[in-house]
Amino acid sequence: MLKRVVLLVILAALSVGVVGFAAAQDAQPVQVGPITQRVIDRGELICGANASGLAGFATVNDAGEWEGFDVDICRAIAAAILGDATKVSFRPLEAGERQAAIQSEEIDVMSRNTTWTFSRDAVWGATFAPTTFYDGQGMMVRADSGITTIAELEGSTVCVQSGTTTELNLADFFSQRNIGYEPLVFADAAATWEAYIAGSCDAFTTDKSGLIAYKSTAEDPSAHVILDETMSKEPLGPLSPQSDPQFADIVRWTVFALIQAEEYGITSANVDEFIASEVPEIQRFLGQGDNPGGTLYGIAKDFTVTVIRQVGNYGEIFDRNLGPDTPFGLGRGLNGLWTDGGLMYSPPFR
Numbered sequence: 320m321l322k323r324v325v326l327l328v329i330l331a332a333l334s335v336g337v338v339g340f341a342a343a344q345d346a347q348p349v350q351v352g353p354i355t356q357r358v359i360d361r362g363e364l365i366c367g368a369n370a371s372g373l374a375g376f377a378t379v380n381d382a383g384e385w386e387g388f389d390v391d392i393c394r395a396i397a398a399a400i401l402g403d404a405t406k407v408s409f410r411p412l413e414a415g416e417r418q419a420a421i422q423s424e425e426i427d428v429m430s431r432n433t434t435w436t437f438s439r440d441a442v443w444g445a446t447f448a449p450t451t452f453y454d455g456q457g458m459m460v461r462a463d464s465g466i467t468t469i470a471e472l473e474g475s476t477v478c479v480q481s482g483t484t485t486e487l488n489l490a491d492f493f494s495q496r497n498i499g500y501e502p503l504v505f506a507d508a509a510a511t512w513e514a515y516i517a518g519s520c521d522a523f524t525t526d527k528s529g530l531i532a533y534k535s536t537a538e539d540p541s542a543h544v545i546l547d548e549t550m551s552k553e554p555l556g557p558l559s560p561q562s563d564p565q566f567a568d569i570v571r572w573t574v575f576a577l578i579q580a581e582e583y584g585i586t587s588a589n590v591d592e593f594i595a596s597e598v599p600e601i602q603r604f605l606g607q608g609d610n611p612g613g614t615l616y617g618i619a620k621d622f623t624v625t626v627i628r629q630v631g632n633y634g635e636i637f638d639r640n641l642g643p644d645t646p647f648g649l650g651r652g653l654n655g656l657w658t659d660g661g662l663m664y665s666p667p668f669r
């Protein structure tokens with residue numbers, strides 16, 4: 320009897336050992352954070368977007384689909400987590416609604432011409448991802464005003480939207496230079512623009528990207544000029560609630576993947592050729608062979624391949640929405656790769 324008990328104990332211990340060994344053979348699944356888990360369970364990413372539509376950045380086309388530069392960043396994140404760039408629903412947000420949307424977590428991520436600042440990072444309880452568009456505030460006036468510099472706006476009325484960095488920069492810029500002016504402040508973007516168009520203001524101010532977008536929607540774009548001066552630094556990029564650093568990491572490395580893909584010359588058209596590459600660095604970036612790739616973040620090993628195939632690299636996203644063949648015809652400038660003298664730089668994928 321005693322022998323049988325001893326034998327059973329030994330067998331039980333062995334089987335535990337065998338199970339333990341088997342488990343050790345499999346890579347331990349990464350515990351994803353609560354927001355990532357929510358996105359996976361829902362099968363959809365909820366992305367905060369521009370409410371009134373910002374041509375080139377976020378608009379709804381005739382087929383009812385969202386498109387634009389900021390929209391594509393959301394699509395890239397959906398492709399990284401869910402393997403499908405179409406699995407995104409967009410939540411329109413006015414400027415003043417952004418803080419509450421992040422704090423209440425009614426959105427998973429925001430990609431909506433939002434400037435990364437010291438106080439927003441702390442007060443909004445947000446984690447900012449790398450900047451996707453380096454911008455600066457500018458000023459638009461009517462061409463027939465003959466105005467060519469901001470100093471000439473002494474005594475004028477300037478239309479501006481509340482809940483923005485724009486409103487604060489405007490006050491700083493004009494007071495530091497002793498330029499007297501009257502701000503006409505609106506809570507929503509459409510009203511701000513319409514007031515300027517109706518002639519209630521001499522000038523309209525926002526990020527230069529916004530000015531270009533609004534100008535393109537004017538009845539006669541050539542009737543408006545954007546002054547050369549840049550009043551501030553406006554690094555725009557995605558942000559997510561601070562409660563889930565794991566999700567924030569996925570957002571961060573998705574943005575870096577877009578930039579790194581451009582640096583390697585990997586595009587939506589040639590990604591399959593790169594998959595076959597034997598260069599270890601490329602294999603690692605694309606999550607091929609024994610490389611862990613996205614499994615380190617609880618997502619598909621080859622998430623970079625999916626993102627590039629479905630959305631393209633950073634340069635493709637920029638050109639498709641804002642580049643020389645679009646009505647905006649923007650050059651890359653600060654948004655060029657660091658290898659071209661710009662600020663787009665990804666840490667190593669290793």
Ligand SMILES: N[C@@H](CCC(=O)N[C@@H](CS)C(=O)NCC(=O)O)C(=O)O
Pocket residue numbers: 369370371372373412413414415432433434480482483484485507508511525526529553555
């Ligand atoms: N980058 C600035 C400005 C962003 C902003 O909201 N700009 C206005 C320009 S009028 C806009 O896009 N409004 C659209 C809206 O509220 O729907 C910020 O983060 O505060």
